[in-house]
Amino acid sequence: MTMTTNHNLNIYCKYTTLVNKINSKYGLTNLQKQIFDEITIACERGDRLTVTEILELNHFASHTTLHAALKELIAKGLVRREIDIDERIKLLSLTEIGIERCQEISNSLAECLTEA
16 A cells, blocks of 8 residues: 555544544434434425434335434434424424534544544
């Protein structure tokens, strides 16, 4: 390995370690992290995913497993479920705690980039 490759690998490992610590702090499983990321990306685009849209992510897990993971995200206070005007539709958004997690990860990325 070249010196640059080794340095980049070290930065990547540091970032991954920091993110894993943050996820542990919030008690996130890999599936909960994937669902959280989907909700976060939609929020960043100005969209809001529905519970139904999350349950359609069957490439991640089964309907039942996705529903259980989403309920845990809500119970942990990272995501909120709100009733739309059409009461059958339940919209998902980040809570303040969820936004704090995003900020912690952003700070970790910035810290690693300053070492690049």
